[in-house]
Amino acid sequence: MTVHREDDPTLHAAPLNESGGAKSLLKLLRRGDSGMVPILIGLLILVIYFQIRDSAFLSSGNLVNLFVQATIFILLGMAEIWVLLLGEIDLSIGITSVLGGAIAVILTDQQFHWSWFLALPFSVISVTAIGALYGIIVVRLKVPSFIVTLAGFLSFQGVLIYLVDSQGTGGTITVHEKVLYDLVYGELTTLWTWIFVVAGVAFMSYRMIKVDMNRRSSGLVTDPLAFVIAKVVVLAAAGITIVLVFNANRGTFVPLRGMPFAIPVDLAVLSFGTFILTRTRPGRYIYAIGGNSEAVRRAGVPVDRYRLLAFCLTGLTGGIGGLLYVSNLNGVNDGPPSTLTLYAIAAAVIGGTSLFGGRGKMINAVVGGIIIAAIYNGMALLSMSASAQYIITGAVLLAAVTIDALARRRSANN
Numbered sequence: 001m002t003v004h005r006e007d008d009p010t011l012h013a014a015p016l017n018e019s020g021g022a023k024s025l026l027k028l029l030r031r032g033d034s035g036m037v038p039i040l041i042g043l044l045i046l047v048i049y050f051q052i053r054d055s056a057f058l059s060s061g062n063l064v065n066l067f068v069q070a071t072i073f074i075l076l077g078m079a080e081i082w083v084l085l086l087g088e089i090d091l092s093i094g095i096t097s098v099l100g101g102a103i104a105v106i107l108t109d110q111q112f113h114w115s116w117f118l119a120l121p122f123s124v125i126s127v128t129a130i131g132a133l134y135g136i137i138v139v140r141l142k143v144p145s146f147i148v149t150l151a152g153f154l155s156f157q158g159v160l161i162y163l164v165d166s167q168g169t170g171g172t173i174t175v176h177e178k179v180l181y182d183l184v185y186g187e188l189t190t191l192w193t194w195i196f197v198v199a200g201v202a203f204m205s206y207r208m209i210k211v212d213m214n215r216r217s218s219g220l221v222t223d224p225l226a227f228v229i230a231k232v233v234v235l236a237a238a239g240i241t242i243v244l245v246f247n248a249n250r251g252t253f254v255p256l257r258g259m260p261f262a263i264p265v266d267l268a269v270l271s272f273g274t275f276i277l278t279r280t281r282p283g284r285y286i287y288a289i290g291g292n293s294e295a296v297r298r299a300g301v302p303v304d305r306y307r308l309l310a311f312c313l314t315g316l317t318g319g320i321g322g323l324l325y326v327s328n329l330n331g332v333n334d335g336p337p338s339t340l341t342l343y344a345i346a347a348a349v350i351g352g353t354s355l356f357g358g359r360g361k362m363i364n365a366v367v368g369g370i371i372i373a374a375i376y377n378g379m380a381l382l383s384m385s386a387s388a389q390y391i392i393t394g395a396v397l398l399a400a401v402t403i404d405a406l407a408r409r410r411s412a413n414n
Helices: 021-030 037-053 060-084 093-107 116-141 145-165 178-185 190-217 225-247 262-279 281-298 303-329 340-350 362-381 386-413
Strands: 172-174 331-333
Touching: 037 362, 037 386, 060 093, 060 225, 060 262, 060 303, 060 340, 060 362, 093 116, 093 145, 093 172, 093 303, 093 331, 093 340, 116 145, 116 178, 116 303, 178 262, 178 303, 190 225, 262 281, 262 303, 262 362, 281 303, 303 331, 340 362, 340 386, 362 386
Parallel strands: none
Antiparallel strands: 172 331
16 A cells, blocks of 8 residues: 655655756646645735735735734634545534634633633633544544534534523623733744744754755755755745744834734644644555545555544644634624635635645645735725625635646646
8 A cells, every 4th residue: 555645756746856957847837746836826926916006015014914814714724634635524614613712712701710721722622522523423424524514514603602692791702811812912022033933944944954865865866956955045034034024013002023922823733733744654644545545444544543533633723723713803702704614625725735635735724824814915905895805715716726626637647
């Protein structure tokens, strides 16, 4: 049995060779194995367009606001990726994540007085348990995940409305716990912003160089050395730019500098998910099951166990996203966001995760979430209607799915 993993060259563009990097890249683009290149080009086009239309788009204050807006799309997109890799789907992740956030808000409210270090983990565990329930029904009873999670979407939407309305606060509950509020509205100091970004850039640069050296010492095909150095330089430049953006004063009446806590939370979840998928046996099996579950089953792998694990990880990641959602809104109300799940799926797919299973990685949700946030942020600056926002986001999603389908077809023909 061949087990594919996220960094397997059969899943992504093959390395550029020393003799013809440009020719190799062009060949990959022609056969549809272009990775995230079209998505990044699309993001660049969006940024240029909105900046031309309104020069405030690339201001430090608006960019920080854009990153904060993107956090919920990113986290829920990463949550959705766990089941998408299996070829499954969770249509309720938006509602269940907000339900988890509502639990945290209610338990830390003046009526219950739970400590944050108990309420926040309990809310995340609650959403994880919902994911486990979905997994048990799908795995044990063989009910399609589409039906199970659609039923969950309707049921837990009712549970959310009941919980909020039963508190007697008029359908709206405000966050009273400072730690929960600061998940989005708190910031690192300017010094710690520098330390955090420099440490992250140094670690990623070390990883890239180490992987390249290991491949060279093993006699494997690798990227040209100049290309590796260029990636490290671009990464360092991006890190410096990010620090300058976050540390610029974006306050109106009082100074406001530093990276919002939501960004390190996103990066922590990204690192955790990427590690699981690329460095552990469960991650390799999740990819393999999404590619050919029957072949994996015949190889003696307990497929049902890893499918259940994926649903649990979806709930875990969604629970964290729910905390940032209620923090960003400074509360929760009895009008649950029915489109949040669709944006979660869109973030994963727009970023490059396949709806057919077996292909995708956590960074896809980061790129897709930023694209969705950029669309809404830019259109808000241009005072465009909500209808236009929905239409354009839908068109971008359709284009991403079409590109994915064409890429799979070309790969199958080659």
